[in-house]
Amino acid sequence: MEPVTALSPIPSKSNHLALIGGLPCSVTYFAAELCRDLLARKHGACEVIALNDLSEATLEKIAAIDLPAMFLSEIPDAAVVEALSQSDFPILIIDQRVSDASRDFMAAREAKLLDTVRTIARAQIGLGALLEIPRGELVAADQAQSAADLARQIARACDVDEMLAQRMIDERQLDRPLGAVLGAHFTHETPSFSGEPAGLLDELDRFYTFHPERAASPWHMPVDLLVEAAPPYLPATDPLNLLGPARCLTIGPYLYLPSGDWKGVLTFTSSSNRSTNTIGFDVTADEEIKLEENFEISVDGKFSIELHFRISDPYYPFEFRTHLRRGAIDGELRLHSLALERRG
CATH class of the missing domain: 2.60.120.260 (Galactose-binding domain-like)
Known part of the structure; x- marks a missing residue:
């Protein structure tokens, strides 16, 4: 294996199948799990590699994996965005409101409000840059809609056979609202806010969005x-x-x-x-x-x-x-x- 450095691009390998990007929250992690399952059913196996920077440790891990693999990116930096612009696998960005992701982040990590807001804002910048890559695709993840819809979107983007995808949907019982599936899959309770904290998070939705036409x-x-x-x-x-x-x-x-x-x-x-x-x-x-x-x-x-x-x-x-x-x-x-x- 050739040595890699932090300045190396992501090596072009045929076993790199897709990237799921999204704010650091439950919906993103669940989407990544669905993607991994779909790709494993198609290719026999699939590893998940976290990709937020091009540190030496990250590049060595990428180079060492020969099995089919997908990437998960939550807070990508500029080097990751540049490297991915030169790759050719699907880039799927999970569409989540900043306010919802922030509440989930605080619940899962017991994080403070301001620390959470800054982390989510940084993530939004990197993910927005990934979405500007021509093959970047925004994937809807409405918690009121069926989780099966999310699975089918990922399957289509990753060229997974419909029957194979349906088998996974049936086994996982995904013909339920995504919110209900997430509630059963993750144990933490998302906090509810009122007053100033709620207003602050709602105001952030008007600025940090993957939909420029909605921005204030x-x-x-x-x-x-x-x-x-x-x-x-x-x-x-x-x-x-x-x-x-x-x-x-x-x-x-x-x-x-x-x-x-x-x-x-x-x-x-x-x-x-x-x-x-x-x-x-x-x-x-x-x-x-x-x-x-x-x-x-x-x-x-x-x-x-x-x-x-x-x-x-x-x-x-x-x-x-x-x-x-x-x-x-x-x-x-x-x-x-x-x-x-x-x-x-």
């Missing part, structure tokens, strides 16, 4: 995703007390934006200013500070500013920060909204 523009990013820069790092939804030395006031959201030119409109309120306070804002992306703006504020009122920046590397997190540039003896600052709009 501009998108009003939930302020809950910004957090105070000092412990205990609470969501920056309450007024920020400016009394004290110069310091960073808020950090976040550490989300991921598609590449292109962006316009942001920040709306905020300043109050209780008995002296002039210097407020600063900056945007970081592509591992650098994209812009910095400073304002001298001596009167109370509601203000808005425009921010223009470009994203070149969508796999690097975007951050919007608020600063107090000089020490203050009074004053409050409240962030109301950050509207983001992709301009090209």
Whole structure:
């Protein structure tokens, strides 16, 4: 076996049969299991290889497997996307709402809300790039519909005989709603949210979607995703007390934006200013500070500013920060909204 390195492309091998991509949640894993079963019935066996990066360990595992194999990709990086663009097997992306996947992710891994949102956002960027590969195909996975529909979509894309697919459907009793099948297959309970957490997840659905025609523009990013820069790092939804030395006031959201030119409109309120306070804002992306703006504020009122920046590397997190540039003896600052709009 020839040595491989992290810079090597995925070797072209006839035993590579398909890739299932999807947000890291139960629907994706179940779809991958159906795909593996279908391919094993057709080819006699099928291994599943996780493919999210081209690390040396991943490439060595790929090179070592001679049995029929399929790939599972949840959070693919840019190198994986580039390598898959040069392959020829089916690329199937499971269509899931970010809010549903986030709830499932938190339940299965006992993850916190903000950590989950950032992970899912990163996954969406990579999967969206896979979908742009000409043979990338979006596979519907409506939990109210029959699980057999999902199995048949995968079978058709992987050129599995209808009778062979039907045999699997009958054996697995898939002529039931997908949600019911998942409930029997996985043991964790998906949490339900109300109030602000539910609103935050629903708002993310309006931005992170595999259906561009459904995306909100501009998108009003939930302020809950910004957090105070000092412990205990609470969501920056309450007024920020400016009394004290110069310091960073808020950090976040550490989300991921598609590449292109962006316009942001920040709306905020300043109050209780008995002296002039210097407020600063900056945007970081592509591992650098994209812009910095400073304002001298001596009167109370509601203000808005425009921010223009470009994203070149969508796999690097975007951050919007608020600063107090000089020490203050009074004053409050409240962030109301950050509207983001992709301009090209």
